[in-house]
Amino acid sequence: MYTHMEYLQKCFCKATSWNEDNIYANVTATSRALLDFPIPSGGKLDVTSQATEHLASSMTLLNHNSIHGSLAYLYSSAPLKNTTGTKDISLQDAIAGFRVIEPHMLASPSKTNSKDSTTRPSLLYGRLYFPGSSLEAMIIRKLTDLTQLLIKCINNPQLHKNGTMIVYLQENVPRYSREFIYSTTEALFGFRCLYNFGNPAKASTPLIPKFDNSVVSVGAEFWYAAMSMSPGLSAAFRYSTRSTSTGKPLTMTLSCNPILGHISSTYNVKTSVSSTVCSKYDFNWFSYASNLSIGFELFNFSKPSHLFHHDKHSHKDKHSNGIVGRMLTRHGMEHENMENETLDNIIHGHGSLRNRQASDTNIYRDPIMPHNSSIHYDTLAPPPAADPALLSTHTINNELAYTLPSVPRKRMLNPIQNVDEFNHMHPSQPLDDAQTHTAMKEFETLVNESNFSSVIKGSTSLSDRMVKLLWVGRYKDYLVSTGVSVGLNETTATPEVKKFGVTFSYAF
Known part of the structure; x- marks a missing residue:
């Protein structure tokens, strides 16, 4: 030191x-x-x-x-x-x-x-x-x-x-x-x-x-x-x-x-x-x-604060016993589930990840599945915070579901897939400088900004x-x-x- x-x-x-x-x-x-x-x-x-x-x-x-x-x-x-x-x-x-x-x-x-x-x-x-x-x-x-x-x-x-x-x-x-x-x-x-x-x-x-x-x-x-x-x-x-x-x-x-x-x-x-x-x-x-x-x-x-810590406290008095309060809690826990599943798909190369990322909206179903609170912060990009006023509810197959609006989401970084698969599919085309530089910049940013x-x-x-x-x-x-x-x-x-x-x- x-x-x-x-x-x-x-x-x-x-x-x-x-x-x-x-x-x-x-x-x-x-x-x-x-x-x-x-x-x-x-x-x-x-x-x-x-x-x-x-x-x-x-x-x-x-x-x-x-x-x-x-x-x-x-x-x-x-x-x-x-x-x-x-x-x-x-x-x-x-x-x-x-x-x-x-x-x-x-x-x-x-x-x-x-x-x-x-x-x-x-x-x-x-x-x-x-x-x-x-x-x-x-x-x-x-x-x-x-x-x-x-x-x-x-x-x-x-x-x-x-x-x-x-x-x-x-x-x-x-x-x-x-x-x-x-x-x-x-x-x-x-x-x-x-x-x-x-x-x-x-x-x-x-x-x-x-x-x-x-x-x-x-x-x-x-x-x-x-x-x-x-x-x-x-x-x-x-x-x-x-x-x-x-x-x-x-x-x-x-x-x-x-x-x-x-x-x-x-x-x-x-x-x-x-x-x-x-x-x-x-x-x-x-x-x-x-x-x-x-x-x-x-x-x-360091132990991270909850993703919706600010939203839960700001709406505690108004929605503590309502559907929005329960929805925010479920959304925060389900979001960690989706991030952990996304990480596993990135590592093992499951094809379901691409189908899930290709959807225009993110749907979170109820009941809530048990989730793993251990997140690898060196590979996950921070998700955008959701505005509770923009969340909507509807039923799919007699199950209550919450839908987020179609907001541009920060792309998950998978440079191995983006670079290696590109070369195998297009071996005659050179890589773009910006594409090859993405992984290095993301890794450097994570190292410098990690707490x-x-x-x-x-x-x-x-x-x-x-x-x-x-x-x-x-x-x-x-x-x-x-x-x-x-x-x-x-x-x-x-x-x-x-x-x-x-x-x-x-x-x-």
Whole structure:
């Protein structure tokens, strides 16, 4: 879970149109978020107050072996207007998870207003730890629309010369990014670069496309420590795409360090709106050591309110004992029945679905059949609300039925049927761009607009023989994060708790 200061820093990057996914250090960000997530130790309380759109302060208290904490301040010259507190923040923005690489961000440089061209945004951040005299600071200064200067400083008596400083000169162009780095530790010089391949605008539409919006990124980093005269080198490859039939994104990465003989490959896929799976394989060609790691991320939907909650309460006094009141209750329950049946037909391909959707009116019969209240919100489109004044009743085969007027209904999304069957029936006709883009847009909208109440993460690896579990959820106006790490004792080979803790975060 991000601290609120980290969340504000990400909001600053969005406000200044800075693409964090186009940085070499974030090539494997998804796998790190799903496999190497930190487990809290002890009890922690984090309280943040954002006084204005430009200024925020934070206090942290931690009880781990001893009571200690920190005070932090953040200032942004660019107004952070879209920030929210822990009461209204979405879990998608509060935690590190699957990162979707957007190809359209590679099409053209980000456009800024004329005011931003004259006054370059900047961010100042500082944190003081107590008890003790440790201090950390960070400065971000936009030099141009595509270039920024990042300075990080740490002052700690336990470090060599009481501290260190790292300077980054970053250029983030839609097609590539470059970083020049200098660290006072051992006079370390570094250079990073990342290049993106692939044209977002398709030159030609294939007959049977299965993947679309693909982005290939290749990068490398070079290091040289002047004092110890030791070099460093690594390279990485990232392939990100989306399925046109389901809209689900996936990312594959391959990174290697030829000096140490280490190679690592990851595969990350968002299997549904609320679930993500990640796997990682490490191998060293010098020692022939290998390791396989697996992780997952599972969101839990918030309990939805009743479909006709507003209508039932607004007509409670007038129609509580009449036919309209009973009709609304039955209509809400029958509508869930129809949605669940529609989902089953989409999955199994029953032909009755097409006959039912082809009717001009929706008829709901009485008596009411038992219904299943579990709805897959990642595949269903929200139905239009019915106006009780427009509902009418009549009898069909001596049964009471309610009829809705012929109102255009939002089409159920079944991209597999729309795309695959179209290709089999018309193999010589290319697919329309709007048709192939529907599934991806619908899936992205569902992910961004879904209201989640909690998320659970888990990871394990064969060589470490350790299992990590992390739960993040809401408790009133707080964000709560708790986790546990369980491993095997080296001597007795019995399971034991390595780390356990809970964190309460409150921001207003």
